Amino acid sequence: MLLVVNGLYDDSEHEDPGHPERPDRVTAARAGVTDLHLGSDLVIVPSYSATRDELLRVHSGGYLDELGAFCYGGGGDIDPDTFATVDSMTIARHAVGGGLAVIRELQRLGDGVGFVVARPPGHHALEDRAMGFCLLNNVAVAAAALRAQGERVLIVDWDVHHGNGTQQIFWDDPDVLYVSTHQWPLFPGSGGASEVGGRHAINRTVNVPLPAGATGDVVRRAIDEVAAPVIDAFDPTWVLVSAGFDAHRADPMAELQLTSGDFAEMARSVADFAPQTGRLAMFLEGGYDLEALRASVHASLSSLLGGTNEVERPSSGGPGGDHVARVQRERRAALEIVRSNEDEETES
Numbered sequence: 430m431l432l433v434v435n436g437l438y439d440d441s442e443h444e445d446p447g448h449p450e451r452p453d454r455v456t457a458a459r460a461g462v463t464d465l466h467l468g469s470d471l472v473i474v475p476s477y478s479a480t481r482d483e484l485l486r487v488h489s490g491g492y493l494d495e496l497g498a499f500c501y502g503g504g505g506d507i508d509p510d511t512f513a514t515v516d517s518m519t520i521a522r523h524a525v526g527g528g529l530a531v532i533r534e535l536q537r538l539g540d541g542v543g544f545v546v547a548r549p550p551g552h553h554a555l556e557d558r559a560m561g562f563c564l565l566n567n568v569a570v571a572a573a574a575l576r577a578q579g580e581r582v583l584i585v586d587w588d589v590h591h592g593n594g595t596q597q598i599f600w601d602d603p604d605v606l607y608v609s610t611h612q613w614p615l616f617p618g619s620g621g622a623s624e625v626g627g628r629h630a631i632n633r634t635v636n637v638p639l640p641a642g643a644t645g646d647v648v649r650r651a652i653d654e655v656a657a658p659v660i661d662a663f664d665p666t667w668v669l670v671s672a673g674f675d676a677h678r679a680d681p682m683a684e685l686q687l688t689s690g691d692f693a694e695m696a697r698s699v700a701d702f703a704p705q706t707g708r709l710a711m712f713l714e715g716g717y718d719l720e721a722l723r724a725s726v727h728a729s730l731s732s733l734l735g736g737t738n739e740v741e742r743p744s745s746g747g748p749g750g751d752h753v754a755r756v757q758r759e760r761r762a763a764l765e766i767v768r769s770n771e772d773e774e775t776e777s
């Protein structure tokens with residue numbers, strides 16, 4: 430199968446010395462692609478600067494103006510975690526444009542799998558605020574572009590952190606289903622099982638918070654038992670993955686215990702949710718141990734392309750086995766409350 434990847438755009442000037450979200454990450458992720466040795470099955474599409482109209486589907490005009498002015502004025506620290514340089518707006522717009530270019534190429538080919546490897550990452554970026562290393566929400570702009578074409582979009586976010594920005598942006602949108610597995614408690618603090626979507630989009634948000642130390646078997650159960658029935662009922666026409674690799678056991682930012690083999694298995698599960706080939710793209714989010722990032726990119730793409738050459742075995746045996754049932758109970762209770770509020774409003 431073809432792999433469609435966005436072309437390299439120089440992101441070296443979006444850097445804050447010593448910050449973990451650094452240009453080497455893209456180099457490592459791209460090495461994971463090279464390791465596949467795809468030859469002519471690798472399709473590279475140039476990134477471009479996402480237009481204001483494309484960004485406005487997700488971000489407010491005021492925020493885009495403010496972020497642009499901050500960057501072009503020299504940049505600095507937006508918050509204790511999040512930096513911008515004079516070039517960051519330009520680089521962030523190309524990261525978004527890389528995603529849109531990959532989607533368009535998949536639509537043109539009607540075949541293949543997409544991988545958007547660019548930074549800064551996006552899933553913490555809110556409609557009107559940068560946070561958590563993220564400036565513009567790459568996956569959300571891509572989902573919004575597909576939604577504008579009438580598609581029903583599933584976003585699976587397996588980054589170790591909850592994608593609060595993506596959840597907020599599509600909170601009340603019935604045509605986008607957001608599914609996240611993440612360590613909890615952890616930054617940014619949101620992502621409880623009882624967060625199930627707004628009144629026009631009840632059950633269009635699925636959160637599975639997991640305890641520190643959880644292994645791949647629990648994540649697989651969460652996807653199979655909690656997410657899969659909701660996804661099947663939603664019946665997506667496109668699947669986008671917020672693919673952070675910071676849930677890997679070697680990652681310094683969190684304490685989940687996944688291996689590259691687990692990412693391969695998750696990729697296989699997610700591919701089953703896509704209605705046909707040519708309608709699935711992975712977007713790089715977190716992942717801060719370069720070796721783990723390279724191996725996990727390689728393993729998950731290999732799996733999406735039908736290969737089986739992961740080096741690490743899938744993990745199991747960690748805590749959280751009882752957790753999936755608890756998440757189900759919390760979700761059901763929350764859904765009952767939201768639905769009964771809805772009934773009362775309809776009656777009054």
Ligand SMILES: [Zn+2]
Nearest residue numbers: 588590673715
């Ligand atoms: Zn993350």
